[in-house]
Every structure is written in structure tokens, then in C-alpha cells.
Amino acid sequence: MFTLIGLGLGDANDITVNGLKAVHDADVVYLEAYTSFLINSSPEELSAAYGKPVIVADREMVESGDVLRDAESKKVAFLVVGDVFGATTHSDLVVRCREQKIECRAIHNASIINAVGCCGLQLYRFGQVLSLCFWTETWKPDSWYDRLKTNRDAGLHTLVLLDIKVKEISDENLARGRKVYEPPRYMKISEAIDQILAVEKRKGRGAVAVDGGTLAVGMARVGSATQQVVAGPMQALRAVDFGTPLHSLVIAGEVHPCEEEHLRLFYLN
Amino acid sequence: MFTLIGLGLGDANDITVNGLKAVHDADVVYLEAYTSFLINSSPEELSAAYGKPVIVADREMVESGDVLRDAESKKVAFLVVGDVFGATTHSDLVVRCREQKIECRAIHNASIINAVGCCGLQLYRFGQVLSLCFWTETWKPDSWYDRLKTNRDAGLHTLVLLDIKVKEISDENLARGRKVYEPPRYMKISEAIDQILAVEKRKGRGAVAVDGGTLAVGMARVGSATQQVVAGPMQALRAVDFGTPLHSLVIAGEVHPCEEEHLRLFYLN
Numbered sequence: 001m002f003t004l005i006g007l008g009l010g011d012a013n014d015i016t017v018n019g020l021k022a023v024h025d026a027d028v029v030y031l032e033a034y035t036s037f038l039i040n041s042s043p044e045e046l047s048a049a050y051g052k053p054v055i056v057a058d059r060e061m062v063e064s065g066d067v068l069r070d071a072e073s074k075k076v077a078f079l080v081v082g083d084v085f086g087a088t089t090h091s092d093l094v095v096r097c098r099e100q101k102i103e104c105r106a107i108h109n110a111s112i113i114n115a116v117g118c119c120g121l122q123l124y125r126f127g128q129v130l131s132l133c134f135w136t137e138t139w140k141p142d143s144w145y146d147r148l149k150t151n152r153d154a155g156l157h158t159l160v161l162l163d164i165k166v167k168e169i170s171d172e173n174l175a176r177g178r179k180v181y182e183p184p185r186y187m188k189i190s191e192a193i194d195q196i197l198a199v200e201k202r203k204g205r206g207a208v209a210v211d212g213g214t215l216a217v218g219m220a221r222v223g224s225a226t227q228q229v230v231a232g233p234m235q236a237l238r239a240v241d242f243g244t245p246l247h248s249l250v251i252a253g254e255v256h257p258c259e260e261e262h263l264r265l266f267y268l269n
Numbered sequence: 270m271f272t273l274i275g276l277g278l279g280d281a282n283d284i285t286v287n288g289l290k291a292v293h294d295a296d297v298v299y300l301e302a303y304t305s306f307l308i309n310s311s312p313e314e315l316s317a318a319y320g321k322p323v324i325v326a327d328r329e330m331v332e333s334g335d336v337l338r339d340a341e342s343k344k345v346a347f348l349v350v351g352d353v354f355g356a357t358t359h360s361d362l363v364v365r366c367r368e369q370k371i372e373c374r375a376i377h378n379a380s381i382i383n384a385v386g387c388c389g390l391q392l393y394r395f396g397q398v399l400s401l402c403f404w405t406e407t408w409k410p411d412s413w414y415d416r417l418k419t420n421r422d423a424g425l426h427t428l429v430l431l432d433i434k435v436k437e438i439s440d441e442n443l444a445r446g447r448k449v450y451e452p453p454r455y456m457k458i459s460e461a462i463d464q465i466l467a468v469e470k471r472k473g474r475g476a477v478a479v480d481g482g483t484l485a486v487g488m489a490r491v492g493s494a495t496q497q498v499v500a501g502p503m504q505a506l507r508a509v510d511f512g513t514p515l516h517s518l519v520i521a522g523e524v525h526p527c528e529e530e531h532l533r534l535f536y537l538n
Contacts, residue, residue: 006379008285008377008378009377010287011287013285013286013287013290014285014286014287014376014377015285015286016277016282016283016284016285016286016378017282017283017284017285017286017289018279018280018282018283020286021282082383083379083383083384083386084386084387085383085384085386085387085391085392086383086386086392088391088527091386091389091391091527091528091530091531092527092530092531094389094531094534095530095531095534098534106387107283108277108278108283108379108383108384108387108492109277109285109378109379110275110352110377110378110379110380110383111379111383113382113383113392114351114352114354114355114377114379114380114382114383115352115354115377117352117353117354117355117360118353118354118375118377120360120363122354122357122360123354123355123382123398124397124398124399124400124430125397126397126398127396127397128393128394128395128396128423128425129392129393129395130393131393150423154397154419156397161393223377258357258360258361259360261360261361261364262360262361262363262364265363265364265367
């Protein structure tokens with residue numbers, strides 16, 4: 001039996017009662033720790049809170065299917081930050097379970113996709129979600145620009161998810177076959193805004209105001225006790241200290257008066 | 270103190286551990302019971318599971334702000350099925366708390382907005398969410414059609430939320446000033462498909478194939494133990510018995526091979 005369990009967003013106690021029960025019942029507990037991380041609880045704290053060992057599963061262990069090895073004969077719990085189907089790799093595990101005739105179930109939880117509603121912009125007025133990657137010297141993807149433009153033209157809000165780099169190996173170390181991991185990196189709201197404005201400047205099709213005047217909402221550590229939400233023009237948000245990860249950004253579309261009332265609680269100044 | 274608490278989707282134990290703690294700490298517990306309902310637990314079962322009375326709050330109590338009355342001096346827990354910001358009315362409560370200087374916080378949970386990922390279609394490939402209403406003799410809204418068309422033209426998937434009518438009063442009883450509630454009604458997947466195809470036939474702009482050949486996914490009781498997910502052409506899904514509420518529908522956009530692998534688990538026949 002393989003149970004995917006969403007942990008939600010904040011700490012060890014954002015798991016659901018049903019999720020906790022499945023953890024207690026499990027023979028083996030893995031924590032998926034490369035597509036996201038839990039804001040206020042380390043793997044050790046999860047172990048302590050749940051009263052059993054939590055094995056950190058990195059990209060290799062998950063993508064190789066290693067985490068399924070025991071699931072034919074044992075109860076395996078697979079913890080995922082947020083909800084369970086935030087990443088294609090988790091869908092892949094469900095498919096493999098079916099192929100290997102392993103019983104599989106999911107216990108859902110909050111993720112940024114729905115928790116973003118706490119900023120006051122209504123979920124049914126969001127368009128397609130975007131993801132920004134860290135740029136390198138040679139790789140500066142901007143294919144998200146068209147999607148942002150489409151959302152904005154339709155008056156829709158856009159949730160922008162910011163890159164996370166965990167257990168990455170530098171090109172140099174990779175070339176030399178050295179398994180040396182870089183320190184984890186989490187994209188900041190200011191970096192995301194810089195990237196968006198740089199692409200707007202280059203493409204010039206008006207997805208956002210090139211001077212940074214478009215209304216946006218910076219959101220840090222959503223769903224945790226230290227959550228921070230600030231609304232204002234993109235240019236002004238660049239200067240806000242949003243503190244530790246995770247950061248997300250919303251580019252507002254047309255703001256309805258009901259949304260405005262709620263969003264106003266978070267205005268800068 | 271006013272705490273909005275998401276209940277998630279299935280039963281009383283889909284609440285988070287933090288949410289349950291807030292319920293136990295609360296002096297008064299309300300259940301918002303008109304924008305959705307919990308699939309497998311009645312208000313009485315919630316009371317039993319949480320060990321304290323749960324007061325059902327209908328539209329009048331919520332929209333009048335009655336549920337905030339005690340929150341100035343007491344701890345009020347306000348339970349919402351799914352996540353807490355699924356409806357504008359909940360945003361409004363947050364705004365009123367600020368105006369009345371009542372401390373307010375939210376404890377998030379899963380909602381159909383993110384749990385829909387269990388069908389294998391990736392969340393970041395969904396466009397704007399649609400809501401269908403029950404049609405009446407005189408009122409047949411179809412403004413969602415343009416949004417469906419926009420999503421489909423962009424190759425995006427569309428989550429379609431289906432109407433819920435709880436504690437509604439008929440026009441006749443309303444005219445006579447009689448507070449007689451109609452039995453609750455929950456739109457079925459087949460009704461939603463009929464409505465979409467009827468509008469397609471009338472508008473003829475090809476948001477979906479008018480013969481019902483467009484791939485869709487019917488989803489019933491998502492997040493509960495009796496969850497049912499079936500994928501197939503809209504016309505074929507019309508004939509599937511999806512059982513008791515709640516029902517949702519996804520109109521597929523372009524399906525990526527990774528999505529296809531997962532979605533295939535749910536194909537009709």
C-alpha cells in the first residue's frame with residue numbers, strides 16, 4: 001500500500017487527522033524534499049511530531065521509483081509538502097503503482113494553488129499558473145511571458161511560483177563527476193519581479209507595465225504563522241523585505257470591488 | 270478571535286491537526302453550510318468527532334455578520350468545507366474582522382481547486398475555473414462560454430464547478446412571504462454536460478465538439494473514500510452513474526503524454 005499524503009504549508013501539525021493516522025499506521029515514511037519544503041518544520045521535527053523515522057527522499061530516490069520498493073508488502077507513507085499532485089513526478093508514482101499492482105491512495109491538503117486566496121483575490125478569477133526558473137548565463141527561459149500576457153489580456157490574476165534549487169550539482173562538478181551539492185536556493189520576490197520586468201522590457205508587448213507600475217501581491221511563507229502578504233506596484237514590492245522562503249508572487253488582473261476591499265488590508269503604506 | 274478553518278473534502282477527520290486544535294480551543298463553533306457540504310460527515314457527526322456543539326450557519330447568518338458577534342470577546346471557529354477562501358463571502362468576513370478590530374486567522378485545507386490534480390491533469394495546465402448554475406425557465410446564464418472557449422483555444426484544461434442549491438425558497442413561496450425551503454439540489458455531471466452542449470449548439474463557436482466528442486473527466490466525491498473519476502468523451506460520460514454529490518467536471522485541453530499516462534487509469538472501458 002502506497003499512500004501519498006499532503007502536508008499542507010506550515011508545520012508538522014498542518015497534516016490532516018486522516019493523514020496523521022496513515023503516518024502512524026505506516027511501516028515506512030518518506031518525505032519528498034526536492035519540489036518544496038515545509039516552512040516551519042525540518043524532517044527531524046516531523047519525525048519527532050509523528051513519533052517515527054521520516055526518511056528524506058531526494059529526486060533520485062523518487063524518480064527511480066525506489067520509494068515504491070517496499071510498498072508491495074508494506075505500508076508506505078509518502079509525505080509531500082502542500083497537496084500531493086503539485087508535481088508531475090507524483091502522478092508518475094501513481095501510474096507505477098498501478099503497473100506494479102500496488103494499492104495507492106491520496107490524502108489531500110492545502111497548497112499554494114488554493115491558499116493564495118488569502119490575499120483577497122478570488123480563486124475563480126485566476127488564469128494559468130506560471131513558474132519562473134533561476135536564470136543562468138546561458139539559459140534564460142521566458143516562455144511564460146505569453147501565458148502572462150494571455151492572463152492579463154483576459155483581466156485574470158496570475159499566480160507565479162518561484163524556483164527552488166535543492167541538492168543541485170554545479171555544471172563544473174557534474175562534468176567532473178563529483179557529487180557535491182550546491183547550497184539550496186529559493187527565488188525571492190524581488191528576483192522574480194526583476195526577471196519579469198527584464199522580459200517585458202525586451203519583448204515590449206505590455207503583459208505588465210514596463211515601469212513596474214502593475215499591481216501585484218508578494219506572498220511569503222503562506223499558510224505558516226509568519227505569513228507575510230504585501231500588495232503594491234511591482235516596482236515598490238521589489239524593495240520589501242519578505243524574509244525567509246518560500247516566496248510567491250501574484251500579478252493582479254482586473255480587481256473587482258469585493259476583491260479590492262480584502263486586498264486593501266495588505267496595501268503597502 | 271475569529272478562526273476560519275478549512276475542513277477539506279471528505280469527512281470529519283480531513284481537518285488538519287492545527288485546525289482540530291483550534292476547534293477544541295474555541296468557545297463557539299460554526300459550520301458554513303450553504304456554499305458546499307462535507308461529503309461523508311453530517312453536522313451531527315462533526316459535533317461527535319470534535320466533541321462539542323457545531324452550529325450550522327446558513328447564508329443569512331453568515332452574510333449578516335451574525336457569526337462575528339461573539340468573536341470580539343470569545344474564540345469563534347468558523348468551519349468551511351474545502352479551503353477557507355473558496356467563496357467571496359469568506360473574504361468579506363475577514364474584511365469585517367479588520368473593521369471591527371477582531372483578530373482573524375485562517376487554517377487552510379484541500380479544496381477541489383487543487384485536489385482536482387488527482388485525475389492526472391496537471392494543475393499548472395488549467396485555465397480559469399468555471400461555475401455552472403441551474404437554469405430556470407427564465408434564466409439560462411451562459412457567460413461562462415467565452416471563458417471555456419479561451420481556455421480551450423489556449424490548450425488549457427477547465428475545471429467546471431457545479432451548482433449547489435441549499436435552503437433556497439421558491440419564487441412562489443418568496444412572493445407569498447413563506448419561509449419554506451426547497452429540498453437541496455446538487456447539479457449532476459450529466460446535467461452539466463447537457464448544459465454545455467446546449468450552449469455550444471446555440472453559439473456554435475467550437476469551445477467543445479458539439480457532438481460531445483471532447484475529452485472530459487467526471488469527478489464525484491473527490492477526496493472522500495468513495496471518490497469516482499471517469500475520463501471519456503463528454504457524450505459517453507453523460508451515461509455514467511456518478512452516484513451521490515458532489516460532482517465536478519473537467520474539460521480537457523491538450524493532454525501532455527505524462528498526463529495521458531495518469532489519465533488513462535480512469536478511461537471509460
